[in-house]
Ligand code: SF4
């Protein structure tokens with residue numbers, strides 16, 4: 001059962017990916033309207049708390065988009081973001097959420113087309129996961145996703161397809 | 166400080182999955198500094214629990230709070246008391262002391278440990294904590310020029326090193342753990358007092374440590390009169 005378009009949150013660095021998203025708009029490139037951008041001063045601002053909160057608030061997928069390695073405005077913010085995203089992916093997986101729903105991207109400011117392409121491809125990937133019923137249950141009484149109440153033991157909680165990288 | 170690490174999420178989830186009102190209670194002192202149970206870890210764990218509850222179709226209300234210390238009565242203020250009394254289970258991210266102290270203060274409440282309390286250690290570098298003291302109750306650092314053979318030698322050898330010492334490393338973990346006996350030797354050598362190491366140290370008095378039963382320190386001078 002495919003629900004509405006997936007809800008995607010994109011945490012974008014002001015100096016690169018956000019500018020690229022802006023450029024994509026200026027260039028009139030289409031990217032899915034369900035991608036909601038949150039501008040950050042640097043992707044070094046992200047932490048597991050805020051990434052998981054996006055999922056608690058019903059995001060279906062979360063992108064973190066920062067500068068290319070070596071070109072962070074604050075030197076190492078994007079490198080730290082990579083680590084935090086991979087930590088948050090582990091945490092998601094432990095909680096039974098497919099970690100593929102969270103992904104890190106590197107998009108330079110001049111790359112409007114790359115932003116549009118990444119947003120499109122990520123939305124597509126999440127739509128596929130939704131179609132497969134892969135991920136958290138959408139309805140409390142849904143019987144096609146999730147595991148039945150009271151019958152899962154700890155070893156099954158993280159038993160999702162897809163491993164953190 | 167006391168150093169801990171978070172228990173595996175599956176175990177934590179099993180502790181709380183049968184309850185409806187869960188309070189994740191962090192500790193603002195040791196557990197914050199060792200990044201196992203401070204405000205940030207409380208936040209991440211609470212969110213994980215919310216997601217896992219949704220994934221498993223469970224009705225769980227998850228509240229979060231971090232108090233300055235869980236081993237001091239004064240930090241259980243009105244707000245903390247109300248939250249604790251309102252919950253069916255408190256998932257404590259304090260060390261083992263914190264867990265037990267909550268039980269003592271709130272006998273009606275079920276408390277579960279969210280961390281494994283590991284050792285007394287130092288934060289050597291970002292993300293790395295190493296054991297430095299075992300709380301033996303009768304400190305002998307004076308005899309070893311500040312390097313503890315009890316906590317830092319796998320065998321707590323007072324007259325080390327043993328035959329397992331190789332290239333300065335301990336046979337228990339040749340990659341990561343330095344041999345305390347070797348460290349002590351180097352230290353004495355640098356201080357030009359190697360001859361002092363020739364003296365055999367007598368067996369340690371353990372009655373001040375675990376062998377003497379649960380520790381107790383009573384200071385009449387600090388107590389309030391009845
Ligand atoms: S409860 Fe444990 S971890 Fe927290 S301050 Fe006290 S001793 Fe340290």
Ligand code: SF4
Nearest residue numbers: 298299301304305313
């Ligand atoms: S001798 Fe005892 S008290 Fe002193 S550092 Fe070693 S374990 Fe701790």
